[in-house]
Amino acid sequence: MFKLKPVLFCCLSLFASSVLAKSASVDINIDAQHPGAVLNKNIYGQFMEHLGRGIYEGIWVGKNSSIPNKDGFRLDVLQALKELKVPLLRWPGGCFADEYHWRDGIGPRDQRPRTVNSNWGGVIEDNAFGTHEFFEFAELLGAETYVNGNLGTGSPKEMVDWLNYMTSDADTTLVRERKKNGRDKPFKVDYFAIGNESWGCGGNMTPDYYADLYKQYSAFLKAPADNMPKFIASGGTNEQTDWTQTLSDKIKPSWSLRMDAISHHYYTIPTNNWETKGSATGFPKEQWFSALQQTLRIEDFIKQNVAILDKNDPDKKVGFYVDEWGTWYDVDKGTNPGFLYQQNTLRDAIIAGLNIHIFNRYAERVQMTNIAQMVNVLQAMILTDKEKMILTPTYYAFKMHIPFQDATYLPVSLSNIPQYKSGDASIPALSASAAKAQDGNTYISLVNTQLEGAIEVTLDQVKQAKGQLLTSDKMDQHNTFAQPHNIQPSDYSAKVKNGKAVISVPAKSLMVLNLGKI
Known part of the structure; x- marks a missing residue:
């Protein structure tokens, strides 16, 4: 069992888009001090x-x-x-x-x-x-x-x-x-x-x-x-x-x-x-x-x-x-x-x-x-x-x-979650999940549910920020037998300076990042 370190604070700020009522700032806290269950x-x-x-x-x-x-x-x-x-x-x-x-x-x-x-x-x-x-x-x-x-x-x-x-x-x-x-x-x-x-x-x-x-x-x-x-x-x-x-x-x-x-x-x-x-x-x-x-x-x-x-x-x-x-x-x-x-x-x-x-x-x-x-x-x-x-x-x-x-689940809390709206209905514009993997690294999975509007994420106290991103300009992008590589993940990395990385999570995307041994 790895010794867990203090809470990891991740701050997010979002640009305004047509589906968000106004620009918003969201903090994500990854609580490494209080791990949850093993993710079977x-x-x-x-x-x-x-x-x-x-x-x-x-x-x-x-x-x-x-x-x-x-x-x-x-x-x-x-x-x-x-x-x-x-x-x-x-x-x-x-x-x-x-x-x-x-x-x-x-x-x-x-x-x-x-x-x-x-x-x-x-x-x-x-x-x-x-x-x-x-x-x-x-x-x-x-x-x-x-x-x-x-x-x-x-x-x-x-x-x-x-x-x-x-x-x-x-x-x-x-x-x-x-x-x-x-x-x-x-x-x-x-x-x-x-x-x-x-x-x-x-x-x-x-x-x-x-x-x-x-x-x-x-x-x-x-x-x-x-x-x-x-x-x-x-x-x-x-x-x-x-x-x-x-x-x-x-x-x-x-x-x-x-x-x-x-x-x-x-x-x-x-x-x-x-x-x-x-x-x-x-x-x-x-x-x-x-x-x-x-x-x-x-x-x-x-x-x-x-x-x-x-x-x-x-x-x-x-x-x-x-x-x-x-x-x-x-x-x-x-x-x-x-x-x-x-x-x-x-x-x-x-x-x-x-x-x-x-x-x-x-x-x-x-x-x-x-x-x-x-x-x-x-x-x-x-x-x-x-x-x-x-x-x-x-x-x-x-x-x-x-x-x-x-991996071992690490609780994630989000404050001031922006809403993705359609008519009178709304869902969270951002979803996140984090865990400490068997390799000792902490991983975070991020989903931007919006059809428009990137979400800028600032991660603090990280060793690295690299992984993969899955997205497309087309909301129904898919692979065909004639074109089997229309959509597949691309590598993603962000510079880390003084333990801080700025991540842009595109609209309609899934991202999984390795944050290193925190």
Whole structure:
């Protein structure tokens, strides 16, 4: 543990712009004397579901594909994800999880059953990517694993058998079967969820009914002590708090009943209308603002649920995992509506930065989040088109925040926060988050939400001020297969004189700076 030094004072002054009522001066204090929780690396977790081209083509192309691959995994995507230092993978869903029968995805691929993916596009699922492929992929990335069990159409025995197949090393018929299928040692299962979105696609259940099912199923889910996963209960969505209330009331973790976390889902929809969500590109300025305004609502939802847990679980044994989050727009024209394929722009990177800042503030409970989804679906890191691949602005946002993985949170306070206004509504024009990384350096992440107007930041008591900046003149700037480098981070540095640096944070930008060992 590094010895923390006195409070770091950072002063900001802002130039007037058309979206600010008047010029303003803002102080940012980074309190190094009172560090917060460790920012669990799994806050930067990813989500991969059998949905559209999220797995097939996006990750798995098969050993005989003309696309360069390693044992069926496409090499370009694999390399890009390695560089992203993906800490955690969630699979197989999502809604798909509660119709997924694990035995369909083991054994010789040419003998696996062909089923219909009734949730996503009604396409044929050939089950070429199953349990063994998932763990092999996670091991190639060095990522932890999160498996979502089938509560909706499964049974306690099916779920128990799957967990035993994955984790056991006893000389049982299931373990012999796993070894016959090519895996001698047990798989490492770090997290295991009992159901998904049980309030909706996972069974249209009530919180009370689900809580009773959770207790029933979890009573039989056992694994070796050195390979026991953390168990996750399916929680609510949006403003719902009744799931957290009921689960934390009815399920008291003990030696015979484990509930290590409750999940929560929230998607950012610019229009706040599921029927017409808004476009990923070519959107009006009003939807830049509304998308950011909608994404910031997640903080209230987290705060309300955490308050319930603080009351019902004062020893903080139960985490609050936002295991699905991200932007959701109308699908790109000409694509299968069931594939949820959408472009990814600078706006998405800004939204990612804002969410990361919020998750960091609640890291004591929010120990995992999973953006939806990793490749080709919703707010993806990567888009592919057959042999072509591009990295998205969200990919770069996550890559810029790698130093925050397992860093120690440093509280940030802002005074006189300027407001970015649209009509009668307003949101903060500036967002910030800071942490002391494992390398001993302090990092600060800054987001300027405005479409116009740079923010000048004066940092005091710093050793250096260098990092990366992601921005563009166009609010919907994005990478295409014809022009894959339209938007990517640029290096940024400022001179430091007598411990002071002046930073200009451009409009609609995300910046992560290394301030040195303070």
